[in-house]
Amino acid sequence: MASYGVAEAKNNFTHLLDRVQEGERITITKHGKPIAELSRVAVPARLSGEERLAFMKEFARRRDERPPLGMSAAELVRAMRDGDPE
Incomplete structure (x- = not known):
C-alpha cells in the first residue's frame, strides 16, 4: 500500500485517484501518522x-x-x- 503526506497527496490527487480506480489502496499521512485511506468503492451488483x-x-x-x-x-x-x- 502506497503512503503519501497530505501536501504530496494534494499535489498528486488526480494521479492517486487513477491508481485507486485501478484497485490500489493509498494511505494519506500527516506528520508521519496515517489519517485517511483512499480505496475503491465497491459497486453493488445489479439485480436481475x-x-x-x-x-x-x-x-x-x-x-x-x-x-x-x-x-x-x-x-x-x-x-x-x-x-x-x-
Missing part, C-alpha cells in the same frame, strides 16, 4: 429481473404487516411542521 421482483414483493409484504398510522400523510407532515408531540 427476478431478484428485483422478489425484493419488491418482500418490501410490500413488510409494509403491509405494519399497523396503520391513523392519519394521512398530509396530517403527519402538518403535525411534524407544527411541532405537535404526536
Whole structure:
C-alpha cells in the first residue's frame, strides 16, 4: 500500500485517484501518522429481473404487516411542521 503526506497527496490527487480506480489502496499521512485511506468503492451488483421482483414483493409484504398510522400523510407532515408531540 502506497503512503503519501497530505501536501504530496494534494499535489498528486488526480494521479492517486487513477491508481485507486485501478484497485490500489493509498494511505494519506500527516506528520508521519496515517489519517485517511483512499480505496475503491465497491459497486453493488445489479439485480436481475427476478431478484428485483422478489425484493419488491418482500418490501410490500413488510409494509403491509405494519399497523396503520391513523392519519394521512398530509396530517403527519402538518403535525411534524407544527411541532405537535404526536
